[in-house]
Structure formats: C-alpha cells, structure tokens
Amino acid sequence: MIVGHALRDRQRELIVFRNRLMLSGLVIVLAFVVLLARFGWLQVVQGGYYHALAEQNRISVVPVVPNRGIILDRNGTVLAANYSAYTLEVTPSRVGNMELAIDELAAVIDVSARDRRRFKKLQEESKNFESLPIRTRLTEEEVARFAVNRFRFPGFEIKARPFRSYPQGEVASHAIGYIGRINEADVKRIDAAGLTANYKGTDHIGKLGIEGAYEKELHGVTGSEQVEIDAGGRAIRALSRSEPASGNNLVVTLDLELQKIAEEAFQDYRGALVAIDPKTGDILALVSKPGFDPNLFVDGIDPQNWDALNLSPDKPLNNRALRGQYPPGSTIKPFMALAGLEYKKRTPEYAISDPGFFSLPGVPHRYRDHKKDGHGYVNMHKAIVVSCDTYFYGLATELGIDSINRYLTQFGFGQPTGIDIEGETPAPTPSPEWKQLRFKQKWYAGDTVSIGIGQGYLLATPLQLAAAVATLANNGRVVHPRLLKAVQNARTQETRQIAPKEGELIAIKPEHLALIKAAMVDVTKPGGTAVRAGQGAPYTVAAKTGTAQVIGMKQNETYNEKRVKEEHRDHAVFIAFAPAEDPKIAMAILVENGGHGGSTAAPIAREVLDYALLHKKPQAKQPLGGEEQSD
Amino acid sequence: MISRLFDALSRRIDGPLMAALALTIALGLTVVYSASGGSSVDRAVAQARNLALALMALWIFAHIHPQMLMRLALPAYVAGLALLVGVALFGDVRNGARRWLNIGVTTIQPSEVMKIAVPLVLAWYFHRREEGTRLRDFVIAAIVLAIPVGLIVRQPDLGTALLIFASGFFVIFLAGLSWKVIISLAVTAGVTVPFLWPMLHDYQRKRILTLIDPMEDPLGAGYHIIQSTIAIGSGGILGKGWLNGTQAQLDFVPERSTDFILAVFGEEFGLVGNVVLIVLYLLIIARGLMIAANASTVFARLTAGAITLTFFTYAFVNMGMVSGILPVVGVPLPMISYGGTALLSILVGFGILMSISTHKQLVSS
Numbered sequence: 001m002i003v004g005h006a007l008r009d010r011q012r013e014l015i016v017f018r019n020r021l022m023l024s025g026l027v028i029v030l031a032f033v034v035l036l037a038r039f040g041w042l043q044v045v046q047g048g049y050y051h052a053l054a055e056q057n058r059i060s061v062v063p064v065v066p067n068r069g070i071i072l073d074r075n076g077t078v079l080a081a082n083y084s085a086y087t088l089e090v091t092p093s094r095v096g097n098m099e100l101a102i103d104e105l106a107a108v109i110d111v112s113a114r115d116r117r118r119f120k121k122l123q124e125e126s127k128n129f130e131s132l133p134i135r136t137r138l139t140e141e142e143v144a145r146f147a148v149n150r151f152r153f154p155g156f157e158i159k160a161r162p163f164r165s166y167p168q169g170e171v172a173s174h175a176i177g178y179i180g181r182i183n184e185a186d187v188k189r190i191d192a193a194g195l196t197a198n199y200k201g202t203d204h205i206g207k208l209g210i211e212g213a214y215e216k217e218l219h220g221v222t223g224s225e226q227v228e229i230d231a232g233g234r235a236i237r238a239l240s241r242s243e244p245a246s247g248n249n250l251v252v253t254l255d256l257e258l259q260k261i262a263e264e265a266f267q268d269y270r271g272a273l274v275a276i277d278p279k280t281g282d283i284l285a286l287v288s289k290p291g292f293d294p295n296l297f298v299d300g301i302d303p304q305n306w307d308a309l310n311l312s313p314d315k316p317l318n319n320r321a322l323r324g325q326y327p328p329g330s331t332i333k334p335f336m337a338l339a340g341l342e343y344k345k346r347t348p349e350y351a352i353s354d355p356g357f358f359s360l361p362g363v364p365h366r367y368r369d370h371k372k373d374g375h376g377y378v379n380m381h382k383a384i385v386v387s388c389d390t391y392f393y394g395l396a397t398e399l400g401i402d403s404i405n406r407y408l409t410q411f412g413f414g415q416p417t418g419i420d421i422e423g424e425t426p427a428p429t430p431s432p433e434w435k436q437l438r439f440k441q442k443w444y445a446g447d448t449v450s451i452g453i454g455q456g457y458l459l460a461t462p463l464q465l466a467a468a469v470a471t472l473a474n475n476g477r478v479v480h481p482r483l484l485k486a487v488q489n490a491r492t493q494e495t496r497q498i499a500p501k502e503g504e505l506i507a508i509k510p511e512h513l514a515l516i517k518a519a520m521v522d523v524t525k526p527g528g529t530a531v532r533a534g535q536g537a538p539y540t541v542a543a544k545t546g547t548a549q550v551i552g553m554k555q556n557e558t559y560n561e562k563r564v565k566e567e568h569r570d571h572a573v574f575i576a577f578a579p580a581e582d583p584k585i586a587m588a589i590l591v592e593n594g595g596h597g598g599s600t601a602a603p604i605a606r607e608v609l610d611y612a613l614l615h616k617k618p619q620a621k622q623p624l625g626g627e628e629q630s631d
Numbered sequence: 632m633i634s635r636l637f638d639a640l641s642r643r644i645d646g647p648l649m650a651a652l653a654l655t656i657a658l659g660l661t662v663v664y665s666a667s668g669g670s671s672v673d674r675a676v677a678q679a680r681n682l683a684l685a686l687m688a689l690w691i692f693a694h695i696h697p698q699m700l701m702r703l704a705l706p707a708y709v710a711g712l713a714l715l716v717g718v719a720l721f722g723d724v725r726n727g728a729r730r731w732l733n734i735g736v737t738t739i740q741p742s743e744v745m746k747i748a749v750p751l752v753l754a755w756y757f758h759r760r761e762e763g764t765r766l767r768d769f770v771i772a773a774i775v776l777a778i779p780v781g782l783i784v785r786q787p788d789l790g791t792a793l794l795i796f797a798s799g800f801f802v803i804f805l806a807g808l809s810w811k812v813i814i815s816l817a818v819t820a821g822v823t824v825p826f827l828w829p830m831l832h833d834y835q836r837k838r839i840l841t842l843i844d845p846m847e848d849p850l851g852a853g854y855h856i857i858q859s860t861i862a863i864g865s866g867g868i869l870g871k872g873w874l875n876g877t878q879a880q881l882d883f884v885p886e887r888s889t890d891f892i893l894a895v896f897g898e899e900f901g902l903v904g905n906v907v908l909i910v911l912y913l914l915i916i917a918r919g920l921m922i923a924a925n926a927s928t929v930f931a932r933l934t935a936g937a938i939t940l941t942f943f944t945y946a947f948v949n950m951g952m953v954s955g956i957l958p959v960v961g962v963p964l965p966m967i968s969y970g971g972t973a974l975l976s977i978l979v980g981f982g983i984l985m986s987i988s989t990h991k992q993l994v995s996s
Contacts, residue, residue: 009761009762010761013761013764013806013807013929016807017805017806017924017932017933017936018924020804020805020807021805021920021923021924021936024801024920024936025916025917025920028916028940028943028947029913031943032912032913032947034956035947035950035951035954036906036909038951038954038955038956039897039902039905039906039954042860042864042897042955043863043866043867043897043901043905044867044868044902046864047864047867047868048867050860050865051864051865051867053861053865054861054862054864054883054898055865055877057861057877057881057883058877058878058881058883228877229881230881230882230883231858231882231883232882236881
C-alpha cells in the first residue's frame with residue numbers, strides 16, 4: 001500500500017513536474033515574444049525616431065564666428081581693427097560664491113578693481129548661464145598661471161577671441177561709433193530681422209556710428225562646424241565645416257588727418273564741425289567735441305567710466321554734429337538773401353539806411369543791430385559782408401515765414417540730411433502750425449523778424465548747416481552727406497565704390513548765386529567779419545560768421561562777454577567753402593560758448609582749409625577768440 | 632589519439648547545450664570588445680580569462696555526480712548563510728551597498744554562492760520528501776528561501792535577491808506547490824505591495840518610477856533608460872555595425888559593458904542581432920528543459936528545471952530592463968555582460984545541468 005501510494009505519488013509528482021515544465025516553456029516563449037515585439041517596436045517602427053535622437057546626441061553644431069570687417073579712412077588709415085587675445089570668461093551659474101571665486105582668482109592673475117566693477121555691471125545685465133569676460137587681454141604668462149590652477153576654478157575658462165580696437169582713441173569716435181556686448185534689446189532686433197542664426201556665437205554688435213549703421217556689412221556670415229561629441233560634451237572630431245564669410249571692410253569718407261586737425265583746432269572748446277566735399281557729399285571730418293574713447297565700451301564699460309562720461313556736464317556722449325540743435329545766427333543770412341532775390345523781394349542794388357535798429361510798423365519794440373549806430377547805407381552785398389541785422393529784419397518781414405520756410409527747406413533745413421549713420425535729430429523749420437503744436441501759441445510778426453538773423457525759433461544741427469552750405473557751394477545741387485565711401489571684400493580685397501547720391505537741383509539764377517558767393521568771399525577780406533579765415537591764403541574762402549545767443553538779452557541790456565558766465569556765453573557759428581570758384585570743401589562749425597564766429601570759429605576753419613587744400617599742418621596753437629570785428 | 636582525448640574531455644559534456652553556449656559566449660566576447668571602446672583588448676582578454684575559469688568550473692561540475700551534489704547541498708547552503716551573516720556584520724561597503732566580504736586573500740560576494748546553493752538545497756529537501764510532500768514542506772522550503780533572500784535584500788542588492796528568490800521559487804513551483812496557494816500568495820503580494828513601497832530604498836523606488844516615466848528625470852534616474860532605448864532603437868533592423876554604435880562608443884550608454892551591454896549589442900547589430908540572441912537563449916533554455924524533463928531523480932529534475940528557469944529569468948529581466956519594459960535592477964545579460972562572478976555562477980549551473988544530463992543512465996540502471 002505504502003509503496004503503491006508512494007509510487008502513485010511519484011507518478012503524480014512526475015506528471016505535475018512535466019506539466020509545470022511545459023507551462024514554464026510556454027511562458028518563456030511568450031515572454032520572448034513580448035521582448036521581440038518590444039525590439040520590433042523600438043528598432044523598426046520607432047527606428048527612425050531613435051536614430052534621429054542618437055544623431056542629435058552625437059552631433060553638435062558649433063558656430064564659427066566670422067571676422068568683423070575693419071574700418072579705414074579714405075586714405076587707408078585704420079580706424080577700427082581686430083586683434084586676437086585671451087580672455088578669461090566665467091559662467092556665473094556654475095560658480096557658487098562669485099565674490100570668493102574672484103578673490104581667489106585675484107591671487108593667481110591680476111584682477112583690478114575696474115575689472116571687478118565692469119564684471120559686476122555685466123553680470124547684472126546678463127543671464128546667469130552666459131559666459132562673461134572677467135579679464136580681457138591676458139598675457140601669455142597669465143594664461144599659463146591660470147592653466148596650472150584651472151582645477152580650482154570650475155566655470156572659468158580661457159578663450160582666445162578677436163577683440164575690436166580703435167587705434168585712434170577719441171578721434172572721430174562719434175563717427176566710427178563702437179561695438180558692445182549684445183544686450184536684450186539687440187537680441188530682439190536681431191530676432192525681428194530674422195538674423196538669429198547668423199548671430200549664434202557672436203557676442204558683440206555695432207552700437208553707434210559706422211559700427212552700428214553698417215553692422216550688416218561688417219558682421220559677415222557665420223559659418224558652422226559639425227562636431228561629434230561624446231556624452232561629456234567633448235568634441236571628438238570634426239565632421240564637416242562650412243567656413244564663415246568675413247565681414248566687409250569699410251572705407252569711410254573721413255580723412256583722418258583732417259579730422260585730427262579739426263579736433264585739435266577746437267582746443268578745449270566744446271562744439272561740432274562738419275566738413276563735406278560738396279561734389280560727392282563725402283564727409284571729410286565729423287567732429288563733436290568732446291569725444292570719448294570707444295575702446296571703453298567694447299567689453300562692457302565699468303560704472304566709473306560710464307558715470308564719468310554720462311554725467312559729465314560736457315556731455316561727451318552727445319553727438320553734437322548730428323543731434324545738437326543751435327540757432328544758426330547770421331550764417332542764415334546768405335540763404336535769406338538768396339530767398340529775397342529769388343522771390344523778388346530784393347534787388348542787388350536795393351539799399352537801406354541802417355539806423356541801428358528795426359521796428360515793425362506801429363510797434364515800439366526795437367530789433368537792434370549788433371552795431372549800435374547802424375551800418376549806414378547797406379545793400380545786399382554789404383549786408384552780408386558786415387552782417388547787417390537791420391537789413392535782414394526787414395527782408396524776413398517782407399518775405400514772411402511761409403516763404404522763408406519754403407526756401408530754407410530746399411537747402412535741407414527742417415529735415416534730416418539722410419546721413420548714413422543713426423542718431424540724427426534734425427531741427428524743424430518753425431512755422432505758425434509748428435509753434436501752435438509745440439508751444440500752443442500763435443505766431444507773432446516779431447517771430448519772423450528774429451528768424452531773419454537766424455535767431456528765435458530757427459534751429460539747425462551743424463550737419464544740417466554743413467549740408468546747406470555745401471549745397472550753396474555746389475551751385476544749388478543738393479548735397480547728401482555720407483560717411484561710407486567704399487566696401488571692400490576682406491578676402492579678395494575687391495573694392496566696390498559707393499556712388500554718391502545725385503542731389504536734386506535748386507533753381508537759382510546764376511547771377512544771384514554769384515552775388516551771394518562774392519559777398520561771402522568778401523567776408524574773409526579786410527572789412528569783412530572773418531578776416532582771419534582768409535588772410536594770406538593762396539585760395540579764396542567764402543564764409544559767413546554767426547553768433548547763436550544762448551540767453552536772451554533784455555531790451556536795453558548790452559551783452560558783455562566778460563560779465564556773462566561761460567555756459568551762458570554765445571555760441572560761435574561759422575560756415576565756409578573753398579576755393580570759392582571751385583569748392584573742394586564746405587563746412588559748418590559750431591563752438592559752444594565761443595563768442596563770435598569770426599574770432600573763435602574762423603581760425604578753426606582756416607586750419608581745416610589749409611590742410612584740406614594745401615596739406616599744410618597748423619603752426620603752434622594760439623588761443624582762440626581775441627579781438628575781431630563782431631558780426 | 633586526439634579524438635580519444637576529446638572523448639575523454641567531453642564525456643560529461645552535453646553536446647547541443649555546449650554548442651549553444653559556445654556560440655553565445657563567442658558573441659559575448661565580441662560585444663565586450665566593442666563595449667570597451669573597440670581600441671583596447673584589455674577587457675576582452677580579461678573576460679576571456681574569466682571565461683576560461685568559468686568553463687573549467689563547468690567542466691568540473693559536469694563531472695560531479697548528482698548524488699554527490701545532493702550531499703553537498705546542505706553544507707553549501709549553511710556555509711553561504713554564514714557568509715551572508717558575516718557580510719551583514721563585517722562586510723565592506725561599496726557604492727552604498729554592503730555586499731562584499733573580505734576574507735583576507737580576496738573579497739568575495741557570498742550572495743553568488745547562494746545562487747547555486749539555494750536551488751540545490753531546496754531540490755535536496757523535496758527529494759527527501761519524495762514520499763509525499765505536504766503543505767508543511769512548502770512552508771519549510773519558503774523559510775529556507777526567505778532567509779538568504781531577506782539578507783540579500785538588506786545589503787541591498789535587489790537584483791541578486793530577485794534572482795535567488797526566483798531560483799528558489801522555481802524549485803517550489805516545480806515541486807508541485809498547489810495553484811490555490813500560488814494564486815492566494817500572488818493576491819496577497821498584490822495587496823501588500825502598497826505597504827512594501829515605503830520599505831524600499833529611495834533608489835529602488837526611483838527605479839520603478841523611472842520605468843513608468845523615464846522623462847520625469849531625464850538627466851538623473853531616467854538617463855540610463857532613455858539612452859539605452861535610444862541606442863537600441865537607433866540600431867534599426869540591421870544595426871550600425873560592430874564598433875560603430877555612436878551611443879555606445881561615445882559614452883552615451885552608461886554601464887555599457889556590464890548591465891547595459893544589450894544596448895551596445897542592439898545598436899550595433901540591430902533587430903537581426905537581437906533575434907539571433909533570443910534564438911540562442913531559447914535553444915539553451917529548450918535544451919535545459921529537456922534535460923530537466925528527462926532527469927531521473929526528483930533532485931535532478933528540480934535542480935535542472937530551476938537552473939534553466941533562473942537562466943531565463945536573468946535573460947528576460949536584463950533585456951526587459953534595458954529595453955525599458957522592466958524596472959532597472961542590477962542583473963547582467965547572461966554570458967554577454969562583462970564580469971567574472973555572474974559568468975562563473977551561470978556556467979557552474981550549466982555544469983550541473985550537464986552532469987544531470989550525462990549521469991542519468993547510470994542512476995536509473
């Protein structure tokens with residue numbers, strides 16, 4: 001029984017065992033089928049998707065930043081260049097205690113207080129994961145010292161990159177402008193222009209002047225390099241590379257030597273000068289004094305330098321040539337005279353007897369001439385040569401504000417000159433409508449009287465004034481001032497000249513033009529208001545002086561230069577072109593608080609003309625100003 | 632002369648099983664070479680050395696008579712248990728787990744001993760109870776199984792504990808544990824899982840959560856599984872070719888020569904490679920089940936069955952985890968992954984299978 005039971009048990013056990021083994025086999029087959037299905041799903045159905053993911057993993061596209069084009073003056077002198085140097089950059093998000101890290105770093109390489117301030121400002125303006133320069137222009141020794149200590153500074157990295165330098169420093173800074181680190185506003189502009197891809201890897205962008213206006217030419221086309229990277233992000237090998245196309249070199253119209261002479265001629269005065277070749281519109285010199293050193297901006301300016309520039313009462317960052325709106329003063333008189341001739345309000349011969357003031361009919365107010373007792377008999381020629389105010393008070397009144405505006409607008413007053421850099425804020429021509437809008441006041445007859453001598457509501461930027469005088473020099477062919485002369489391919493050196501923009505012709509009778517020009521030439525002759533500008537010159541200079549009032553004088557007050565605070569002193573204004581018969585250069589000069597145009601601005605003009613026409617460099621400087629017949 | 636020597640050497644070797652094993656092993660070596668970067672043979676040579684040792688162990692175990700093994704089962708189990716207790720008390724901690732015991736000359740991982748000792752001792756127990764197993768025997772078997780598994784879970788080494796539990800469970804299952812008990816145990820387990828959850832280690836919980844949604848933590852816990860899935864998937868049907876897997880060669884696949892070697896294999900050999908590997912595994916398992924079915928004693932049957940099913944568990948758990956359908960547990964891909972210990976215990980298991988296969992006639996006669 002027991003044996004039989006045991007035997008049966010054994011049989012039963014064997015059957016159970018084999019059944020369960022079979023069952024296990026089935027489960028195993030099923031399990032492997034599930035696995036195969038999974039593999040099929042991953043490798044066949046989703047294979048393409050995962051292949052793409054794997055490629056994304058291993059291939060990294062690294063932008064290759066193009067070299068920025070350099071900027072040259074018309075003679076090939078370098079105004080903005082690149083050089084390669086080492087920077088030490090840090091990604092703030094990868095550093096725990098930045099202060100501490102910088103302190104430690106300072107023990108290894110030199111980190112000045114200025115570097116710290118600059119970095120702090122940069123950090124406030126940037127995102128945490130951006131790599132920011134803490135030290136620029138490291139020496140070979142510093143690079144070596146850092147490399148040895150590298151492990152102590154996670155998040156810090158030495159990079160070799162191109163730097164922008166402005167070898168001329170402050171000279172022509174307002175025209176050249178500068179580049180700076182790309183900020184949020186720049187990013188928005190880049191995105192809006194659809195240039196996001198082209199700016200991958202680019203840290204800097206032109207902010208002002210030529211650098212800003214011709215950013216597109218200068219930047220070039222970003223190349224790319226496909227590299228295979230491992231899981232740690234290290235590049236294993238390059239797969240393919242598309243070379244970047246360097247930015248174009250720009251040849252600007254400036255003549256650096258002339259620019260330097262012009263800037264130095266200002267000595268310590270503030271002001272602006274714009275010199276134009278009237279045939280082409282080429283701006284030969286664009287001065288706004290004081291200037292600034294654009295090199296300060298390249299890697300982010302430190303707060304101290306920024307405050308020094310931004311808070312200075314001299315406003316060195318303000319481009320006076322493009323943005324400064326000043327009364328043109330008596331320099332408006334040649335244009336006013338032309339308007340009188342063209343609109344037949346005056347003949348050349350018509351003369352007035354100048355009592356030293358002008359009054360509107362029925363109004364007791366006296367509009368005074370700068371010469372208390374008057375100039376005697378004054379015709380148009382004399383009115384310009386001696387700068388008779390009374391003559392032009394009457395002329396303006398007879399012309400009326402609408403005619404004046406119509407005529408001045410042709411010469412570019414009241415509108416942008418269209419210069420090819422940004423930042424121009426042209427002064428409007430004053431009209432009754434303009435005054436109503438601006439001051440909510442009606443236009444008085446007296447307003448027109450002041451405009452006759454370039455005072456009151458009439459304002460112009462030095463650039464506008466220069467364009468107007470260039471147009472006059474160009475016999476009424478409107479001059480469009482420009483700074484870009486040619487574009488040069490950095491690789492092939494192939495140069496493409498930019499054709500000057502042909503201006504429209506203002507119809508002026510030749511005899512009228514000749515009269516005005518002759519009068520302007522006599523301005524620089526003995527008896528004129530700007531003898532200094534033409535004395536002993538082997539070329540003829542046509543010019544007009546002007547004085548822009550900074551504060552109004554009461555009716556019976558006499559202006560005494562010595563008693564007025566410097567910042568309330570009149571601005572000196574001056575326009576000129578030479579040689580008068582065939583003008584090569586036309587210019588407008590404004591010297592802030594410089595007093596009379598003839599005494600302060602004319603010597604500046606002379607130095608510029610001497611170099612422009614004779615390549616003669618100025619002698620030892622004499623202080624500007626001094627005695628000269630006033631206008 | 633040579634053929635006589637071959638005969639003598641292969642007398643206890645099961646031909647078909649050995650052939651399938653040899654093919655798998657050869658495949659493994661080529662993958663290990665690729666997974667170690669394809670530029671240095673160091674790893675492949677080291678693995679070949681491990682292999683030589685493991686094959687020798689296979690040969691030795693194939694020559695040990697099942698009767699002898701049965702006698703060794705209990706002492707081996709007791710010794711293994713003692714070592715496990717030793718680990719718990721004096722073990723070395725590596726990577727946050729206490730798994731190794733320093734025995735002076737070298738460090739050993741006693742849980743590996745248990746991979747063989749547990750199925751052997753359970754098979755031995757049921758063999759003794761051949762005359763009629765009762766529920767009490769299953770309870771005892773469960774306790775015998777639970778002690779080492781519990782100790783290993785505490786180390787913690789979930790992967791090994793799972794495999795040892797599986798090997799023991801397979802013995803009990805094949806010994807005829809009634810379905811009623813199995814089902815009620817399964818139900819109980821299902822109900823208690825929520826209560827077990829807080830008892831798991833953080834990293835274990837994370838692994839299970841990661842399986843459910845690997846993108847939850849793509850750079851942390853999910854990274855392994857995402858990268859291995861990408862590797863396998865990107866292999867496509869034919870694979871990228873030996874040594875050409877970008878995920879593998881550029882370090883994107885973590886632990887690529889050990890637990891995640893299937894990702895390297897799948898990427899370089901594609902679906903075709905995976906099918907070949909699964910077919911090889913199926914052949915090995917089929918032969919193992921055949922040996923178990925034809926074994927002449929309860930001990931031999933249960934041992935052979937459990938070893939075969941455990942081997943399947945290895946393969947399935949590893950492939951499932953690397954392809955993203957099972958949680959990540961530290962289980963190597965049998966005979967492919969780099970590493971000597973796992974290879975040794977697996978080939979010892981196959982040695983025992985061969986012993987059972989080649990000694991059965993002698994027992995029955």
